[in-house]
Amino acid sequence: MLYKKRLMTPGPTEVPPTVLAQGGQPIIHHRTPQFRKVLTEVVAGLKRIFNTENDTLVFPAAGTGGMESAIVNLCSPGDAILVAACGNFGNRWTNIAKAFGVESEHYEVDWGQAVDPKEIEKRLAANPKITAVFITLSETSTGVESDVQTIGAIVAKTSAVLVVDAISGMGAIPMKTDEWKVDVVVVGAQKGLMIPPGLAMVSISKKAWDLAKIAKLPKFYFSWEKSQKSMVAEALANTPYTPSVSLLMQLAESIRLIEEEGIEAIWERHAKMGAATRAAMEALGLKLFATGRPSNAVTSVRVPEGVDGGKLFKTVRDTYGITLAGGQGQVKGKIFRIGHLGYADDWDVISAVAAIERALLEQGYKVELGKGLAAAEKVLFG
Ligand SMILES: Cc1ncc(COP(=O)(O)O)c(C=O)c1O
Structure with missing residues (x-):
């Protein structure tokens, strides 16, 4: 009987047991010293994880x-902004801006490639x-x-602010907010x-607050100023509206776990899982989709000729209990993605590789069982 499920999508990810347990704690009221203690701890912990002294x-x-909050707090109608996109989520910046009447200069590279910092430099110089x-x-x-480091150094030399969507990267791959001059x-x-x-x-950052002070797009719920006033500026940690009390209690626990392991050790764990997954897929004769700078949070793999990507995904999920992710937008049906981030370890990677090998074999794809596993194990265990 199959009784253990593994969630290996690039979000949502699995939640550690002690974090889950926090979600089952009685609700505390948010205008109390107990809640303020949680909020204060969380904000301080987030700053350490973000590697920043900036307001959080x-x-x-x-x-x-959070992305929408960045657009509405930083932009005014008619502003010139630059979006450097390499996929669906990069495009989301442009789509949100458009929804608020701000036309972005949209620089998009072929999916699978990374954006070129030099192109960003060129466009900033031109405008x-x-x-x-x-x-x-x-x-x-x-x-x-x-x-981000190179782009941060480029943008810092200009009057523009740099905004980074680290939604799936934070806590998995290096992100040094202040050192890399990310606003x-x-x-x-x-x-x-x-x-x-x-x-x-x-x-x-301070540079971003200065821009926010003159930004004219309408905002209410996502007003940074209102939130900052309650959370940071007033003597008591507070929120303008009812906060997600349980999630914040869970976040306090996950910050504790992250700091217990150490953020750099976490980046290393992800680097190893990423390298092992890529080595395994290549050993099976599959082609990686990300050719430029592959992320260690998620591995994207081209669905090989003769294989039905949807069926592969279903077999891995329904027969072997591992949920992967398919492709989005223009690569729907053409790639599958293995998330190895957050509460994930060597054995999740091993399980996913084994399941993918078997699912490929079941579709008649020529695969030598264990070849991907051997490559993954070599990276993980030497
Ligand atoms: C890089 C990136 N940006 C933005 C998002 C959107 O996040 P949400 O679905 O929580 O709005 C995601 C979620 O998959 C993401 O991975």
């Missing part, structure tokens, strides 16, 4: 809510009116990582931070 706010929202540059740390739809970082709950979906977190 938490909204009850999906990650996209000094650009007020903000929007990028994605780990592009979940293609499995590509952006060179705004947006993060979601259900990925590297290992809690259930429903929180968006945003850190904001």
Whole structure:
């Protein structure tokens, strides 16, 4: 009987037992010293994980809510902004801006590639009116990582602010907010931070606050100013509206776990899982989709000729109990993605590789059982 399920999508990810247990605690009221203690702890912990001294706010929202908050708090109608996209989530920056009447300069590379920092530099030089540059740390739809450090150094030399969607990258791959001069970082709950979906977190630099002060787009729920006033500026940690009490209690526990392991050790664990997964897929003769800078949070793999991607996904899920992700947008049906982030370890990778080998074989794809596993084990265990 199949009784153990594994969630290996690039979000939501599995939640550690002690974090799950926090979700079952009695609700505490949010205008109490007990809740303020939780909120204070969470904000301080997030700053350590984000590697920032900047103000850090938490909204009850999906990650996209955090992205929308960046657009509405930083932009004015008619502004020039630059979006550097390498997939579906990069495109979301442009789509949100468009919804609020801001036309972005949209620089998009072929999916599977990483954005070129030099192209961003060129475009900033060509248009000094650009007020903000929007990028994605780990592009979940293609499995590509952006060179945030280099882009940060480029944007810092201009008057523009750099906004990074680190929704699926934070807590999995390196993100050094202050050292890399990133002005705004947006993060979601259900990925590297290992809690259930429903929180968006945003850190904001002084340069970004200066832009926010003159930004004219309408906002209410996602007003950074209102949130900052309650959460940071007033003596008591508070939120303007009812917070997700249980999720914040869960986040306090996941921050404890993250710090117990150490953020750098976590980046190393993910680097190993990423390398092992890529080695396994290549050993099976499959082609990786991300050719530029593959992300260590998620591996994207081309569905080979003669294999039905949908069927492969279903077999791995329904027969072997492992949920992977398919392709999105223009690569729907053409790739599958293996999420190895958050509460994931070597044995999850081994299980996924074994299941993929068997599912491929069942479709008549020529595969030598164990070949992918041997390659993964070599990376993981030497
Ligand atoms: C890189 C990235 N950006 C944005 C999002 C959107 O997050 P949400 O679905 O929580 O709104 C995701 C979620 O998959 C993501 O991985």
